Amino acid sequence: MNSPRPVLVVGASGFVGSRVARGLAADGRPVLAAARHALPERVTVQAGVIAVRSPELSALPDVVRAACARTGSPLPGAVVASIGGWQKGAALLDMDPSLWSATLASHLTAHLDAARALAPLLGPGDPYVVLNGAASREAMAGSGAISVTGAGLAMLVQVLRLESRQAASADPARPDDTAPPVRFHELVIDHAVAGDGRNQDPAQTRTPAQVVRALGEILDDPAAPAVRHV
Numbered sequence: 001m002n003s004p005r006p007v008l009v010v011g012a013s014g015f016v017g018s019r020v021a022r023g024l025a026a027d028g029r030p031v032l033a034a035a036r037h038a039l040p041e042r043v044t045v046q047a048g049v050i051a052v053r054s055p056e057l058s059a060l061p062d063v064v065r066a067a068c069a070r071t072g073s074p075l076p077g078a079v080v081a082s083i084g085g086w087q088k089g090a091a092l093l094d095m096d097p098s099l100w101s102a103t104l105a106s107h108l109t110a111h112l113d114a115a116r117a118l119a120p121l122l123g124p125g126d127p128y129v130v131l132n133g134a135a136s137r138e139a140m141a142g143s144g145a146i147s148v149t150g151a152g153l154a155m156l157v158q159v160l161r162l163e164s165r166q167a168a169s170a171d172p173a174r175p176d177d178t179a180p181p182v183r184f185h186e187l188v189i190d191h192a193v194a195g196d197g198r199n200q201d202p203a204q205t206r207t208p209a210q211v212v213r214a215l216g217e218i219l220d221d222p223a224a225p226a227v228r229h230v
């Protein structure tokens with residue numbers, strides 16, 4: 001029997017990404033855990049995880065191909081992008097312009113860079129899931145850059161989804177008329193993830209297990225909605 005294609009988790013060094021990589025692997029899904037730097041031990045000790053390290057997103061596809069060849073794994077059949085994170089500080093008008101630029105780069109442009117590099121690794125109908133947070137839907141004072149990039153990220157996923165469909169239907173090399181495009185999804189985590197001490201006194205939390213369950217449902221369901229909240 002062929003081995004199942006792994007899920008490539010980008011941002012696997014982060015709070016959510018590390019728990020997602022570990023949780024998906026604990027559920028029996030092979031995982032390629034990608035990060036720019038060393039991964040936390042909670043990820044690397046988990047059976048079913050192959051660590052891949054690339055300081056640049058543009059170089060990640062080659063690193064992934066090499067890791068798959070070395071370990072005998074098939075290429076990924078899904079991507080989960082857990083890039084970005086939280087920050088709270090000055091009001092937008094008082095924010096250091098260099099922090100604004102850095103947040104645009106890490107929370108929005110990095111997602112486009114990741115999709116550009118990694119979507120070509122996927123086949124027809126494979127899922128590409130982007131994680132987002134509550135600030136993308138709710139203006140949050142002191143976290144303005146996160147709200148703005150989060151709202152932009154939501155639209156980025158919609159455009160990628162639309163263009164993926166259009167590109168698939170215009171491709172003359174398409175195996176048949178019913179071959180579906182790579183399906184882009186956004187999973188919005190509407191509350192702080194439990195255990196993340198950076199969130200002060202959250203009104204509600206979501207456990208990593210709830211996030212992993214919601215992700216698993218998107219990964220497994222070709223008809224999953226474009227946007228899902230957990």
Ligand SMILES: NC(=O)c1ccc[n+]([C@@H]2O[C@H](COP(=O)([O-])OP(=O)(O)OC[C@H]3O[C@@H](n4cnc5c(N)ncnc54)[C@H](OP(=O)(O)O)[C@@H]3O)[C@@H](O)[C@H]2O)c1
Pocket residue numbers: 010011012013014015016017035036037057082083084085086105106107110131132133134189190191192193194196199
């Ligand atoms: N934590 C929460 O409570 C919470 C709640 C709701 C939603 N979320 C969502 O979960 C997602 C991840 O958040 P998080 O809390 O896990 O953030 P985090 O702990 O700060 O981790 C962010 C990850 O993004 C990576 N990253 C940043 N810039 C990058 C770039 N330019 N290229 C490649 N990777 C880059 C980081 O890699 P390095 O380690 O190399 O810097 C790190 O792995 C976000 O979409 C966030 O909105 C989180």
